[in-house]
Amino acid sequence: MMDRRSFVKKVLNGTIAGSLFLVWPMGGNSIETPEEIPGIKGKEYDIHHQEFAFIVDVTRCIGCGSCCVADKREYNVPDGNYRTWVERYVKGFSDKIYVDSPHGGLDGYQHARTDIDEEIRDTFFVPKLCNMCKEAPCVQVCPVGATFISPDGFVLVDEKRCVGCAYCIQACPYSVRFLNPVTKVAEKCTWCYHRIRKGLLPACVEVCPTGARKFGSMKDETSEVYKILKGPGVLTVLKKEMGTFPALYYKGARREVI
Amino acid sequence: MDAAHSSAAMLVSNYVFPNDLHVHWSMMIVLYPYITGLVDGAFIIAALYYLFDVKSLRPVARFSLLFALAFLAIATLPLLLHLGRPERNFNMLLTPSPSSAMAGFGYIYAVSMGVVVFIILFVYREDLVELRATSKGWLQLLYRAMTFDSIDLSENARKLDQKIIRFLVGIGIPIAVVLHGYVGFIFGGVKANPTWSTPLMPVIFLFSACVSGISAIILAYIIIRKAKGRSIDHDCIKTCIKTLTLFFIMAFTFEMLEVFSHSYLKSGYHHMVEGLLNGPLASSFWLWQVKICSVIPLFVLGVMGIFTINKHIYNFTAAVVSAILLLQVLIMRWNVVIGGQLMSKSARGYTEFHPEWFDKEGILAVIIVMAIPFIILFVLSKIFPFWTPDNETNVK
DSSP states (O other): OOOHHHHHHHHHHTTTHHHHHHTSOOSSSSSSSSOBOTTTTTSOOOGGGOOEEEEEETTTOOOOOHHHHHHHHHHTOOTTOOSSEEEEEEEETTOOEEEEOGGGGTTOOOSOOSOOOSOEEEEEEEEEOOOOOTTOHHHHHOTTSOEEEOTTSOEEEOTTTOOOOOHHHHHOTTOOOEEOTTTOSEEOOOSSHHHHTTTBOOHHHHHOSSSOEEEEETTOTTSHHHHHHHSSSOEEOTTGGGOOOOSEEEESOOTTOO | OHHHHHOGGGGGGOBOOGGGSSOSSOHHHHHHHHHHHHHHHHHHHHHHHHTTOOGGGHHHHHHHHHHHHHHHHTTTHHHHHHOSSGGGTTHHHHSOOTTOSGGGHHHHHHHHHHHHHHHHHHHTHHHHHHHHHHOOHHHHHHHHHHTTTOOOOSHHHHHHHHHHHHHHHHHHHHHHHHHHHHHHHHHHTOTTOTTTOOTHHHHHHHHHHHHHHHHHHHHHHHHHHHHTTOOOOHHHHHHHHHHHHHHHHHHHHHHHHHHHHHHHHOOTTHHHHHHHHHTTTIIIIIIIIIIIIIIHHHHHHHHHHHSOOOHHHHHHHHHHHHHHHHHHHHHHHHHHHHHHHHBOTTSBOBOOOOOOSSSTTSHHHHHHHHHHHHHHHHHHHHHSOSSOHHHHHHOO
C-alpha cells in the first residue's frame, strides 16, 4: 500500500509520471466509448446513399498494438493471421529501410531493434488494413461472387458462398486476406461493417489512443475525414500503380511505405 | 515507388507481410496445370494423326486419346483437394461470377471432357460394336449407349465416323488450347504478383503443356511396349521427337523471354523478380529447370535431329529425354506456382515453402493423385485396346 507522501515522491521522480503520459488523451477517442458515427445511429440506414473513408495518420501512430488486439478480439482472428497489423519502419542514415512486424504488431513495439548496425535517422509505424478498393481485384477474381462490393462501398466476403479457392488472396496487392484455418474460407478486414451499420466506429478506430486511425462518413461535412480529404493536406494511397482506387488513405506516409 | 525501385537495399530487412508467410497455393495447384498440360499435349498427338494426317503417329494416336481422357478425368481432383470448402465446388458452375477468369474452368473442362469422350467413342466404335455383340445384360446396354445404338459398320458408316472424328478433333484443338491457355491466364491475370502478371504466361503454359504431353506419350509408349515385350515403331518415335523438339524450342524460348523481359524492361518490382530467381529459386530455376532439364535435352534433341543414330539407341534416348522434359515442365510449374508466391507483396522479402507429407495437399496426396490416371488407363485398356493389330504389322 502506497501512502500519499510516497506517491507524490514517485510522481516527482518520474516513475509514475512516465506512465501518466501513456494514458494522456492525444486528440484520440480513447475516452468516449463506444464512439458513434454521427448521423447513423437511430436512423434508417440508406445503403445506397452512403460513402465512407478511412484515414491512417502515420505521424500519430505509436505502435502500441491496441488496434490489433481490438481486432483480434472482435473477430477471434486465429493466430498467425491478420485482418490488420502495424509495421515498424526504421530508416538508417545510409537510407536503408528496415521493416518488421512481429506478430503483426499485436504485442506492440516495446523494444528497439538490436540488429541494426548503423545510426538511425528516423522511425515510424504504419498500420495496415483492407484498402476497400473501388476497383477491387479480389472482387474481380472471385469465381463465385462470394467477395462483393456492397452498395455503400464495402468490400465484403459472404462466408456462406466462399469456396476457399484463395484466388482473392493471390489477387489482393495488399495481402490483407487470408484463409481462415477454422472456417476454411477467405477472411479480411471489413472496417467493422457490422459496427458501422449500427453507427459505431470500427473497433480499431475506437481503441486507437492517438487518433492515428480515423473513420467517418463523407456525406457528413462536419466529419474529420471529410475535412481532411477535402482539405489541402497531402494524402496518399498504397500501390497507386495497381489501379485499385482505395478508400483507405494515408496521411504522412513516407515514400518508402508499400 | 521511387524508393521501391531504387535499389536492393530495401531488402535488408527481408520483411514479409504477415499474411504472406503462408503459401496459399501449394502442390495441388502445381499439379493442376501439370495435369491439364499432359492432356493438351497428348491431344495434340492425336490431332496430328486424326486431323492433319500425320500417318506415322498412327501407333500412338488411340493411346494418346485414352491417355488424355485418363488425366482429364482427374484434372479436377487437385482443385477439390485444394479448396477450403470442396463441398461448395458446384457454386462455380451454378453461380459463376462472370468477371472471374477462374469461373470459366468448369465449363471449359466440361466441354473438353465431352469432346474427348465423343472422339474416343467414334474412334473405338468398331471395337465397341463387337463388344456389344458378345455382351449381355446391363453391359450390353452400356455398349448400346456407347455405340449410339448403331451396329452399322459399312463403308459409308465408317466414312461418316471418320468425318465426325475429324470434326470433333477440329473443334477439340481450340478447346484444348483454350483449356491450357486459360490455365496460364489464371496466373497471368494476377496483377498483384509481378512474376505471374505477364501476357506471356498463357503462351508459356501452352507450349510447355505440349512438351509435357508429348513427352508423356513417348515415355509411356516405349515403357508399355517394352514391358509387354512388343516392338516399338521407330518412325512414330521419330515423328514424336521432331514434334517435341519444335514445341520445346518454343516453350524454352518463351520461358527465357519472360525472364529477359523482366530484366530488360525493369518493370515494377523487377528487382524482386530477379532476387527471387537468383535467391530462393536459384537452384530449382537456374540449375534444375534451365541447365539440367532444358539445356541438356535441347542439346540431346539437336543431336537426335541432326545425326543418324541406331534405332535402339534413338528409342532409348527418346525415353530418357522425354523423362527429363516431363521433369522440366513439373519443375517449371513449381517455380511459377510456388516460386511466385515466395515473393511477398511487401516487395521487401521472401517467404519459404516446406512441403508436408501427409497434408491433403502433401507429397503423399500428390503421389496418389498422379497414380490414379494410370489405374484409369489400366481399366480403360480392358475396354479400349491401346494398340490395333494393324500396328503390330507396321512395326519391325
